[in-house]
Amino acid sequence: MRICVLIKQLPDTGSALKIRADELWVDEDNLVFSANESDSYALEEALLMKEAQGGEVVVVSLGPERVGQVLKDALAKGADRAIHLHDPAWEVLDSLGLARIMAAVLKEEQCDLIFTGLQSDDTGDGQLGPMLAELLDMPHVTLVVETELSDGRIKVKQELEGGWFQYVTAQLPVLLTIQSGINKPRYASLRGIMAMKHKEIKAVGAGDLDLPADQWVAGRTLQRLYVPEKTKETVFLEGSPQEVGAALVDHLVNTAKVF
Amino acid sequence: MSRQLRGPDYLALSDLLTEEEILIQHTAHDFVTAEVLPIITKHFRDGTFPATLVPQMAQLGFLGSALPPEVGGAGLSAVGYGLVSQELERGDSAIRSFVSVQNSLVMFPIFTFGSEDQKERWLKPLARGEVIGCFGLTEPDVGSNPAAMQTRARRDGDGWVLSGAKMWITNGSIADIAIVWAKDEEDTVRGFIVERGSPGFSAPDMTGKLSLRASVTSELLLDEVPVAESSRLPGAAGLGGPLNCLTEARYGIAWGAIGAAVACYEAALEYAGERTQFGRPISGFQLTQEKLVWMLTEITKAQLLVLQLGRLKEQGKLRFQQVSLAKRNNVWMARVCARLAREIHGANGIMDEYPLMRHMMNLESVYTYEGTHEMHTLILGEDITGQPAFT
Ligand SMILES: Cc1cc2nc3c(=O)[nH]c(=O)nc-3n(C[C@H](O)[C@H](O)[C@H](O)COP(=O)(O)OP(=O)(O)OC[C@H]3O[C@@H](n4cnc5c(N)ncnc54)[C@H](O)[C@@H]3O)c2cc1C
Numbered sequence: 001m002r003i004c005v006l007i008k009q010l011p012d013t014g015s016a017l018k019i020r021a022d023e024l025w026v027d028e029d030n031l032v033f034s035a036n037e038s039d040s041y042a043l044e045e046a047l048l049m050k051e052a053q054g055g056e057v058v059v060v061s062l063g064p065e066r067v068g069q070v071l072k073d074a075l076a077k078g079a080d081r082a083i084h085l086h087d088p089a090w091e092v093l094d095s096l097g098l099a100r101i102m103a104a105v106l107k108e109e110q111c112d113l114i115f116t117g118l119q120s121d122d123t124g125d126g127q128l129g130p131m132l133a134e135l136l137d138m139p140h141v142t143l144v145v146e147t148e149l150s151d152g153r154i155k156v157k158q159e160l161e162g163g164w165f166q167y168v169t170a171q172l173p174v175l176l177t178i179q180s181g182i183n184k185p186r187y188a189s190l191r192g193i194m195a196m197k198h199k200e201i202k203a204v205g206a207g208d209l210d211l212p213a214d215q216w217v218a219g220r221t222l223q224r225l226y227v228p229e230k231t232k233e234t235v236f237l238e239g240s241p242q243e244v245g246a247a248l249v250d251h252l253v254n255t256a257k258v259f
Numbered sequence: 260m261s262r263q264l265r266g267p268d269y270l271a272l273s274d275l276l277t278e279e280e281i282l283i284q285h286t287a288h289d290f291v292t293a294e295v296l297p298i299i300t301k302h303f304r305d306g307t308f309p310a311t312l313v314p315q316m317a318q319l320g321f322l323g324s325a326l327p328p329e330v331g332g333a334g335l336s337a338v339g340y341g342l343v344s345q346e347l348e349r350g351d352s353a354i355r356s357f358v359s360v361q362n363s364l365v366m367f368p369i370f371t372f373g374s375e376d377q378k379e380r381w382l383k384p385l386a387r388g389e390v391i392g393c394f395g396l397t398e399p400d401v402g403s404n405p406a407a408m409q410t411r412a413r414r415d416g417d418g419w420v421l422s423g424a425k426m427w428i429t430n431g432s433i434a435d436i437a438i439v440w441a442k443d444e445e446d447t448v449r450g451f452i453v454e455r456g457s458p459g460f461s462a463p464d465m466t467g468k469l470s471l472r473a474s475v476t477s478e479l480l481l482d483e484v485p486v487a488e489s490s491r492l493p494g495a496a497g498l499g500g501p502l503n504c505l506t507e508a509r510y511g512i513a514w515g516a517i518g519a520a521v522a523c524y525e526a527a528l529e530y531a532g533e534r535t536q537f538g539r540p541i542s543g544f545q546l547t548q549e550k551l552v553w554m555l556t557e558i559t560k561a562q563l564l565v566l567q568l569g570r571l572k573e574q575g576k577l578r579f580q581q582v583s584l585a586k587r588n589n590v591w592m593a594r595v596c597a598r599l600a601r602e603i604h605g606a607n608g609i610m611d612e613y614p615l616m617r618h619m620m621n622l623e624s625v626y627t628y629e630g631t632h633e634m635h636t637l638i639l640g641e642d643i644t645g646q647p648a649f650t
Contacts, residue, residue, distance in 0.1 A: 030260055031260060032260065033260075069262065188285075189333075190335060191328065192320075193279050193282045194334050196279070
């Protein structure tokens with residue numbers, strides 16, 4: 001069995017972020033990076049499955065040089081090999097472009113299972129998993145909080161709105177997007193860390209893929225990144241309690257429109 | 260940005276470490292933050308050892324970490340091993356003590372002085388935490404001068420009979436095996452693997468400790484305990500055997516003490532930034548800053564010291580006197596850090612809600628065990644003057 005896990009590297013959640021002068025991204029100098037939270041759970045789920053069923057875990061990440069760190073972290077935790085997608089042409093991508101690149105790579109891998117995190121904590125799109133599944137012509141289940149694998153089928157518990165859950169079964173191959181909290185991600189063991197450098201990290205660039213360049217041109221572009229601007233102002237209501245009460249209700253109903 | 264150590268790294272020592280070493284520190288650091296810190300105060304208060312940590316530490320490879328993988332170790336560099344010790348002691352000296360004993364005082368002598376059968380039988384179970392070990396050198400009347408050891412090993416047919424008493428033995432009553440040092444009829448110090456349950460062997464706990472309360476400390480009573488020749492460590496003859504083990508353990512302590520100091524420094528820095536008196540945070544007063552700066556400076560010097568110590572060890576060039584220098588300096592500075600950090604915390608500092616008194620009390624043991632501060636002074640004094648001043 002082969003399980004591929006997609007991992008995105010993000011600024012660590014504890015980082016103090018500064019917006020870059022061009023307002024198109026954050027200043028990445030001096031930031032500490034780590035794996036996207038739900039991706040860590042996805043990796044753990046894959047490792048648990050491998051330990052129970054045997055097989056291979058392949059981790060995949062797209063991004064600059066530094067992304068090698070999250071791949072190595074995953075190898076140290078027990079993933080078997082890694083694929084690092086890195087090309088200057090891929091600096092600005094939208095979800096569809098990214099999904100097409102991933103599909104071109106994963107097509108070759110013939111995975112039985114593909115795990116992604118539910119969404120990346122930077123842009124929060126949550127689109128890559130479903131798009132990738134479509135491109136690879138396999139089913140997908142999002143928001144997975146429990147998995148049970150048997151005889152080429154997988155039964156998953158899926159989180160719905162309002163505290164509801166449902167169970168879904170799917171035939172392999174299938175793509176799952178994993179919700180944080182599904183398991184307890186492990187620490188890399190010392191033996192795992194020492195074994196890491198003997199494992200393969202395959203570098204893949206645009207030239208290695210059978211994918212025309214127009215396939216990853218972003219159809220959606222980021223216009224401006226900014227800290228929410230304060231637009232609200234405080235209104236002081238004056239008068240007798242009755243007048244203030246009436247003015248407050250009027251404001252809530254007609255101006256703030258909270259009812 | 261390249262990978263960084265977690266915690267204070269004022270001189271960018273991360274740049275001098277391998278990627279593996281930094282990841283090792285991350286694992287140990289994160290483990291301590293998530294698994295040790297939330298439970299340690301209660302264990303210290305209750306005087307109990309957090310045994311639930313043992314399987315987790317074994318799983319992560321902390322037990323026997325510097326030994327080769329063939330015998331269950333993780334094959335860490337000396338610096339990697341040191342970083343683990345440092346992080347564990349940032350949690351509590353008791354946890355580092357447990358790991359030091361298992362690694363340096365039990366697995367190391369079996370690996371170094373043991374027979375093939377002994378290695379085969381014990382090392383992997385020790386690495387998996389299924390077997391716990393202890394090390395019995397100190398006796399009621401014999402501390403700093405182990406050459407005066409009174410425990411005896413008498414030949415008896417094909418085997419041996421041990422009699423005597425050991426005291427202050429870390430892990431004693433929870434240990435499945437004890438490495439016991441005793442003098443034979445020719446006054447040569449020999450090492451034995453004594454199994455729990457051997458006739459005449461018992462390990463009553465020592466109670467009333469106000470230091471290392473989360474660590475088990477016991478006596479080992481040996482009343483004519485029969486031990487097979489196959490349980491004697493064949494490679495150890497003379498005091499050099501146990502002293503070699505102590506050099507290993509002291510090496511880990513030199514690193515570990517930094518962890519305790521870091522815990523105190525970080526607590527003090529945070530507290531000083533939050534506590535307001537005379538209308539400003541106390542971190543804004545020069546006297547507080549002087550204390551914080553002293554701590555950071557001493558921590559940084561200590562980090563540099565152990566890093567070079569580790570590199571010398573990796574190259575096989577380390578002298579035991581250099582280990583004495585580092586153990587002596589680093590425990591001393593950690594002990595002062597605990598006091599300064601407690602001062603910065605004012606009255607709050609005496610509460611066990613904060614880690615200062617716990618570390619301060621623990622460090623009293625660390626200052627004394629594995630060679631007291633004074634003994635290391637004498638070791639260094641002899642080394643530089645050529646004149647032994649022990650007696
Ligand atoms: C919590 C704890 C755990 C321990 N765990 C273990 C263990 O697992 N295994 C083990 O074998 N031992 C263990 N020990 C024992 C420890 O190694 C000894 O306590 C230590 O070697 C000091 O011996 P002592 O306490 O008998 O002090 P002593 O040797 O009696 O020394 C008392 C004081 O006199 C000073 N002194 C002694 N001789 C001289 C001299 N010549 N010149 C100047 N000053 C001198 C010492 O520095 C010290 O200040 C442990 C101790 C503690 C507290």
